[in-house]
Amino acid sequence: MRRRLRELSDPDEPSLLLRGRVPLASLIQALAVAEHLSFYRAANALGVSQSSVSARIKALEEDLGILLFERNTRGVRLTEAGRLFVERVSAGVEHLDHAVKSAGMAALGECGRLRIGVYGLIPHSFLANLIGRYRDDYPGIDLEIAEGTAREAITQLRAGHLDIAFVVGTPDLPDCRSRRVWTEPLVVALSDRHPLAGQEHVTWADLAGETFLVRPGGPGPQVHDHILLRLAGRWPAPTILRIGVERASLLSMVGQGFGVTLLGSASSLSPVADVRFLPIADEPEPVVFSAVWSPFNQSAALRNLLDLADEMRR
Missing domain, CATH: 1.10.10.10 (Winged helix-like DNA-binding domain superfamily/Winged helix DNA-binding domain)
Incomplete structure (x- = not known):
């Protein structure tokens, strides 16, 4: 025995x-x-x-x-x-x-982990509301939020370190899937001491000759090209400065009068000291935000997030 x-x-x-x-x-x-x-x-x-x-x-x-x-x-x-x-x-x-x-x-996507890459998380924005709803609906999912540029997020996605990334624009990536999730009107951020700060809105003609501050990452490249497209042939020509700082520092520089910048309208939901956000009256196209994920990711938690985003967009 x-x-x-x-x-x-x-x-x-x-x-x-x-x-x-x-x-x-x-x-x-x-x-x-x-x-x-x-x-x-x-x-x-x-x-x-x-x-x-x-x-x-x-x-x-x-x-x-x-x-x-x-x-x-x-x-x-x-x-x-x-x-x-x-x-x-x-x-x-x-x-x-x-x-x-x-x-x-x-x-069923009711427990586990979901890793999300974001360009920024602005209170009361579509993305913040989406993540808030998701946490309420799926409390068993541990959410990991990583903030960075679109380039960094896609790199992390390809390496398997993120499940999904939310980026500006409509990226066409052969090895990833993407979907337009929401749009926002384009606004200009400028110092509250700027000559245009007292207006209810501005036009592209008003912005000719301005100094635009653009971040190299995130929506920076798209913003740079958009400025050149809208102000092509206008005089005086705009000045575009690439500023390697995060969103908060960029807006602080705007408030101090270093220049103006372009953002989605959700940025105006979170007031910033010394900064005014004005809509651009003759801007015909909203800013598009997309979700990007790997086609090999079969996570039910990811699928539930995408389904919830579709439901909230309707």
Whole structure:
């Protein structure tokens, strides 16, 4: 018996369960007998015959080489070895049940992790509301938010470090999928001491000759090209400065009078000291924001986020 117990506990020896010699049903029936201390009541609880339970328990004891139950005319009782065995099996079955439930929830996108790349998270914006709704609807999902430029987000996406990225524009990437998610009117941010700050709106003609501050990353390249397109042939010509700072620092520079910048209208939802946000009256195109993700990512959590974005956009 001692040699048999050593074999069962040998870490280098594959378990009987792994070798297929102990069916899970036998373990479940052993737990039922241990709970009811009766083959008859255990069989009734499981909806099987008493003879089936007796045969399985006997086969289990033979496979293990251990007597789990002492039988007598009044029923059965656990041996000391049986008591220890049942304790361990009960914990293992609970872990297995938890694993099965967790896997099912993950398959439905109700638990797990979702890693999101953003250019910025402005309070009350579409993106902030989307993430807020998603957290409410799927509290079992751990959200990881990474802020950076579109180029950085796509690199992280390709490396498998992000599940989805929200970027400005409509990127055409052969190895990624993308979808337009929302749009925002274009606004100009300028110092509240700027000569145009008192107006309700501006036109592109008003902005001719201005110094535009543009970030190299994020929407910077698109903004640069958009300025050149809208002010082509106008005089005086605009000056475009590439400023390698984050959004908050860029707006601080605008407030100090270094120049003006272009943003989506969601930026005006979060007031910035010394900065005015004015709509551009003759700008025909809104700013487009897209979601980008890998075609190989089959995460249900990702699918649920995209579905929620579609629902909120409607």
